[in-house]
Amino acid sequence: MKKVIIAGGGPTGVTLALMLVQRGIAVTLVEAASDFRRVFRGEGLMPSGLNALSEMRLSEILEKIPYRQLDAWEFILGKKPLFKVDEPIEADTQPCTLVSQPPLLEALILEAQKYNHFEFIQGVAVKDLLKIDNRVTGVKLADGREIAADIVIGADGRNSIIRQRAGLKLERQPTSMDMLWFKLAANPRFLEENIFTAIGDGENAFAVFHGVEAGKLHLGWSLTDSKNTANSSDKTKVEWAQMFASISPSWLAEHFINHAESIEKPIKLSVVVGLCPSWHTPGVLLLGDAAHPMSPIRAQGINVALRDVIVAVNHLVPALLAEAENEEIDRIFSQIQQEREPEIIRIQQLQKEEGRQHELLPKNLFLRKIVFRLARLVNKAIRLSWIQRQKKMRQGVTRVQLEV
Numbered sequence: 001m002k003k004v005i006i007a008g009g010g011p012t013g014v015t016l017a018l019m020l021v022q023r024g025i026a027v028t029l030v031e032a033a034s035d036f037r038r039v040f041r042g043e044g045l046m047p048s049g050l051n052a053l054s055e056m057r058l059s060e061i062l063e064k065i066p067y068r069q070l071d072a073w074e075f076i077l078g079k080k081p082l083f084k085v086d087e088p089i090e091a092d093t094q095p096c097t098l099v100s101q102p103p104l105l106e107a108l109i110l111e112a113q114k115y116n117h118f119e120f121i122q123g124v125a126v127k128d129l130l131k132i133d134n135r136v137t138g139v140k141l142a143d144g145r146e147i148a149a150d151i152v153i154g155a156d157g158r159n160s161i162i163r164q165r166a167g168l169k170l171e172r173q174p175t176s177m178d179m180l181w182f183k184l185a186a187n188p189r190f191l192e193e194n195i196f197t198a199i200g201d202g203e204n205a206f207a208v209f210h211g212v213e214a215g216k217l218h219l220g221w222s223l224t225d226s227k228n229t230a231n232s233s234d235k236t237k238v239e240w241a242q243m244f245a246s247i248s249p250s251w252l253a254e255h256f257i258n259h260a261e262s263i264e265k266p267i268k269l270s271v272v273v274g275l276c277p278s279w280h281t282p283g284v285l286l287l288g289d290a291a292h293p294m295s296p297i298r299a300q301g302i303n304v305a306l307r308d309v310i311v312a313v314n315h316l317v318p319a320l321l322a323e324a325e326n327e328e329i330d331r332i333f334s335q336i337q338q339e340r341e342p343e344i345i346r347i348q349q350l351q352k353e354e355g356r357q358h359e360l361l362p363k364n365l366f367l368r369k370i371v372f373r374l375a376r377l378v379n380k381a382i383r384l385s386w387i388q389r390q391k392k393m394r395q396g397v398t399r400v401q402l403e404v
Helices: 011-022 047-055 059-063 101-112 161-166 188-192 226-232 237-246 250-258 301-321 326-363 365-374 379-395
Strands: 003-007 026-031 067-069 072-077 080-086 097-099 118-122 126-132 135-141 146-148 151-154 178-185 195-200 205-210 216-223 267-269 284-286
Touching: 003 011, 003 135, 011 026, 011 101, 011 301, 026 101, 047 059, 047 301, 047 379, 059 101, 080 379, 101 118, 126 161, 135 151, 151 161, 161 284, 188 205, 216 237, 237 250, 301 326, 326 379
Parallel strands: 003 026, 003 151, 026 118, 072 195, 151 284
Antiparallel strands: 067 097, 072 080, 126 135, 135 146, 178 216, 178 267, 195 205, 205 216
């Protein structure tokens, strides 16, 4: 039986491990963290990600863990509504769904542990790769253990150790946006209707919605320049509440002021966006953020990663079950990249275009004045343009279907 080592116990690594062991492939999954309760994990599943879970017959697991659907998207400019779009945006699709990753990952691991040929090593990092004649043949763990395998798959995120040790290059795209991610007490309006609300005044902007965690609003504050970033670290809870309130409609501004003490210390999310020219080297394949870290715009990371898993399973399972030679497996790595890369490139382009829309107002005073005067007069056109830009990011650019 061929053996696979997967580094990284996030959605990419865990779903891939489960898909492989269900099809008779021996898998060792290595996760550096001692549990799944990371400080920050993305929660947004778009129709493309929900469809990928359905293809993998994992939708029932989703029903057993905490989740919360979005009811709508709303944009507020200068404290006044610009437009609103109800979920689901497209006919015959599921609404964008927020899912709590830790219980999802734990449930998937429990499923995988039903198979004797699955091994889960948690709380120990991969330190290096083992090689024979320029081919990777396994991994060396931080505790000194060495584990041999026929292939090693790096699903260990944007700062992938597997990518670094394999000598695979990540070509980063220039970005001008970092974010501060806050949690604070929920407002009853978000319980009645969970609306992803984007608020801006032309210079400052944030998005707020009710996450999966009961009674908690999530708020992402955009940091668009170094001065903004530097000044943000010194603000008190009250000062942040005043900042949020200063560009919010009255009902939300009042909530921020009244619940200032509930604002938790923010997490700084440094945005890394890029693409590896090659996702593989002899014995190694990268998937998910390890191969193509995505912008946070429209929550694409988990969704495209799940689609990576389906394509990888389609190609790898027949070859591994047939005991294919190393050269054939390496060719399959190339086929996986060729199939997935066009969608990744296009979605990163769409994210970049969407990001430019948000950058125009802060950089152009004249444009801000025009938009504030005319936006509500042409909001139907703006709304339609926004909907059209979202569709391919929500549904995916290519058709992805599990075939094995």
